[in-house]
Amino acid sequence: MSLSRRDFFKYAGSAGAGVAMGTATLDLKPVAAAGTALKLKEAKVHPGVCPYCAVGCIQLIYSKGDKIIDIEGHPDTPHTLGRLCPKGAATIQLSNNPLRPTKPMYRAPGSDKWEEKPIEWMYEQIAKRYYDTREKYFIEREKDKDGKDVVVNRLEAIASLGSACIDNEECYLLTKLNRTLGIVYHEHQARV
Numbered sequence: 134m135s136l137s138r139r140d141f142f143k144y145a146g147s148a149g150a151g152v153a154m155g156t157a158t159l160d161l162k163p164v165a166a167a168g169t170a171l172k173l174k175e176a177k178v179h180p181g182v183c184p185y186c187a188v189g190c191i192q193l194i195y196s197k198g199d200k201i202i203d204i205e206g207h208p209d210t211p212h213t214l215g216r217l218c219p220k221g222a223a224t225i226q227l228s229n230n231p232l233r234p235t236k237p238m239y240r241a242p243g244s245d246k247w248e249e250k251p252i253e254w255m256y257e258q259i260a261k262r263y264y265d266t267r268e269k270y271f272i273e274r275e276k277d278k279d280g281k282d283v284v285v286n287r288l289e290a291i292a293s294l295g296s297a298c299i300d301n302e303e304c305y306l307l308t309k310l311n312r313t314l315g316i317v318y319h320e321h322q323a324r325v
């Protein structure tokens with residue numbers, strides 16, 4: 134079939150109008166909302182807090198059986214009104230992720246292999262290494278600039294790096310623990 138210039142503009146115009154009409158009449162929001170509602174139907178909902186940072190956005194965690202099926206922002210979160218940043222919106226991948234290690238793994242100094250260890254063994258190791266390091270490197274007294282012997286009670290062989298996830302009270306406890314042990318290198322990753 135040959136197409137004249139006039140026919141081309143006629144068909145192109147009506148096709149364009151069809152597309153415009155399609156977008157004007159086809160509102161996909163209710164369809165998406167119905168799809169979400171269907172997915173969450175009969176799911177249990179648990180409130181939680183996004184684990185990634187100290188902004189502390191509240192989440193609604195939906196589960197069916199023993200599986201998390203969806204995580205969304207909680208609209209009651211006063212500072213976000215239910216929105217999550219891209220990291221928070223992806224938290225479902227922390228649970229539904231075949232690559233995620235679910236058991237404590239240990240790599241010995243100098244080794245290139247990870248070994249599975251019981252969590253109690255991990256706690257014991259941490260406590261033992263803290264203890265041994267403090268016993269070995271604790272500085273009780275030191276000379277001041279005038280050569281006078283003074284008490285310093287300082288431990289320079291351990292550094293502590295806090296977490297952006299921990300709240301005020303947890304930061305307070307961590308600070309107390311570090312200062313009690315004499316740790317002076319006491320830092321926080323968010324630098325706030």
Ligand code: SF4
Pocket residue numbers: 183184185186187188189190216217218219220221222
């Ligand atoms: S959703 Fe984003 S901003 Fe909110 S707590 Fe999680 S990581 Fe922080």
